Structure formats: C-alpha cells, structure tokens
Amino acid sequence: TKRISLTDLVARKGAEPIVCLTAYTTSISRLIDDHVDLILVGDSLGMVLYGMDSTLGVTVDMMIAHGKGVMRGSDKACVIVDMPFGSYEESPEMAFRNCSRVMAETRCSGVKLEGGVEMAETINFLVKRGIPVVAHVGLTPQSVHAFGGFKSQGRTEDAAERIVEDAKAVAEAGASAVVVEGVVEPLGVRITKEIDVPTIGIGASPQCDGQILVTEDLIGLFAEFKPKFVKRYAQMDEMITTAVEGYKEEVRARTFPAPEHCFGYKGDK
Ligand code: KIV
Numbered sequence: 368t369k370r371i372s373l374t375d376l377v378a379r380k381g382a383e384p385i386v387c388l389t390a391y392t393t394s395i396s397r398l399i400d401d402h403v404d405l406i407l408v409g410d411s412l413g414m415v416l417y418g419m420d421s422t423l424g425v426t427v428d429m430m431i432a433h434g435k436g437v438m439r440g441s442d443k444a445c446v447i448v449d450m451p452f453g454s455y456e457e458s459p460e461m462a463f464r465n466c467s468r469v470m471a472e473t474r475c476s477g478v479k480l481e482g483g484v485e486m487a488e489t490i491n492f493l494v495k496r497g498i499p500v501v502a503h504v505g506l507t508p509q510s511v512h513a514f515g516g517f518k519s520q521g522r523t524e525d526a527a528e529r530i531v532e533d534a535k536a537v538a539e540a541g542a543s544a545v546v547v548e549g550v551v552e553p554l555g556v557r558i559t560k561e562i563d564v565p566t567i568g569i570g571a572s573p574q575c576d577g578q579i580l581v582t583e584d585l586i587g588l589f590a591e592f593k594p595k596f597v598k599r600y601a602q603m604d605e606m607i608t609t610a611v612e613g614y615k616e617e618v619r620a621r622t623f624p625a626p627e628h629c630f631g632y633k634g635d636k
C-alpha cells in the first residue's frame with residue numbers, strides 16, 4: 368500500500384472533505400489508520416498524555432518518539448508531526464535543522480507549525496528544501512500566554528483581517544494545508560474561499576475543506592476540559608471506570624484469575 372501524501376490532499380480542495388484525527392501512539396494509530404485521510408501527531412500530547420497545562424513544554428525528542436510509534440501503527444494515512452514550541456521560530460535555518468530531524472527519524476509525510484505572516488519566510492525555506500508543511504492559524508495554542516488563555520480568535524474586524532492575512536501568507540509561502548483553529552465561523556468560511564490549499568477546521572466551520580479533532584476528546588478519554596468545539600462520539604472514560612471496577616471486585620473476591628487464566632490449575636486446596 369502507498370500512503371496518502373499531502374499532494375493528494377491538496378487536490379481534495381473543494382471536493383470530498385478531508386477527515387483528520389490526532390494519534391500519539393501505535394495503538395490509536397492502528398485503530399484510526401483505515402478510517403482517516405490524515406493523522407496528526409499533535410503537540411497536544413503534552414496536555415493529553417503528560418498532564419502539562421499547555422503545549423509549551425513539549426520537546427522535539429518527545430515528538431520524534433511519538434511520531435515513530437504512530438508511523439509503526441499506520442500504513443495508509445498521511446502522517447504529519449507537530450513541531451513543538453521553540454524548535455522552529457528563531458530562523459528558517461533552525462527550523463530546517465529540527466524539521467529535517469523529525470522527517471528523517473520518524474519518516475513522516477510532513478510537519479506542522481503554528482503561525483501566520485511571521486512564519487511565511489520559514490515555510491517557504493522548508494518547502495523549497497523538500498519538507499512539506501502544514502500551517503496553523505487562528506487560536507494557536509503555543510501562543511496561549513500572548514492570547515491570555517485559550518480564547519476564540521477573530522472576533523473584531525481587525526483581528527479577523529489579520530487572520531485572513533496569516534492564512535494567505537502561509538498558503539502563498541507554500542504550505543500544503545492550513546489548520547484553522549478556534550475562529551468565529553464566518554471567518555472559517557472566508558479563509559476557505561480565499562486560499563487555494565485545503566483548510567482543516569477545528570472550532571472553525573463545516574465549510575472548511577477538512578476537519579480535525581483530538582482523538583482523546585472525541586472518544587471521551589480527556590475529561591480535564593472540553594472546548595466548545597469538541598463533540599464526544601463515545602464515553603471511553605466511563606467504560607474504563609467500569610472495567611477497572613469489575614477487575615477490582617473480582618480480585619477482592621478471588622474470582623480473577625479464573626482457572627482458564629492459570630497455568631496447570633489444580634483446583635481449590
Ligand atoms: O496539537 C494538536 O493536536 C493540534 C490539532 C488539534 C490541530 O494542533
């Protein structure tokens with residue numbers, strides 16, 4: 368089988384919506400690979416898997432370790448790895464050094480980085496040197512301190528205009544797709560109309576060219592906090608609690624392990 372490439376996905380602009388989810392591990396990657404077009408190894412793993420209060424503490428080494436696991440669990444979806452805070456902003460050269468390491472060590476299909484106008488030069492530098500880039504504008508979580516919290520963006524005319532300029536700048540710089548996060552809905556529509564590459568919405572608009580969610584949010588495994596844009600399609604937290612309670616009762620009652628779980632069981636003594 369051949370993996371879906373970012374080039375394949377660019378051609379999907381205006382056609383069938385692009386289905387994207389995050390994965391951080393081989394097990395989740397295996398479960399979703401047949402059902403999605405794109406798997407993002409998101410730096411949200413800092414919060415979802417490691418309990419950090421933002422994504423700022425995530426490192427390139429963490430992204431590489433999880434990226435490798437996700438690649439081992441999939442062979443169909445396009446796998447994109449997030450570049451963490453501090454690994455790409457300083458200069459195009461620094462970005463190339465870290466992005467090429469991520470590409471070489473994980474063998475993923477491309478990288479994603481946050482930012483608009485200010486990252487356009489870097490995106491162009493990377494794309495011209497063989498690194499496909501997905502951009503990310505609007506509510507960019509690595510700027511949580513600059514925003515003063517996880518707040519929806521583009522609520523004033525000026526702010527909306529700046530986000531449109533960001534999306535246009537990264538698209539013109541050569542980004543293959545643009546994640547549009549946490550913006551007022553009409554802005555999601557407007558950006559989708561005004562750029563030539565696919566928009567991937569999260570808290571944006573159903574008119575975006577694709578959608579993405581954090582898998583743990585969608586299956587109810589990350590209960591800490593639920594942004595407005597998350598829809599729970601399953602309640603895995605309740606299933607896990609029920610399973611753990613069942614195990615606890617059977618251990619206490621000595622009904623687990625049962626004879627079929629034992630080697631050479633001789634009966635009650
Ligand atoms: O880190 C992440 O999971 C993301 C997506 C939610 C877009 O950046």
Ligand code: NA
Binds near residue numbers: 409
């Ligand atoms: Na991210």
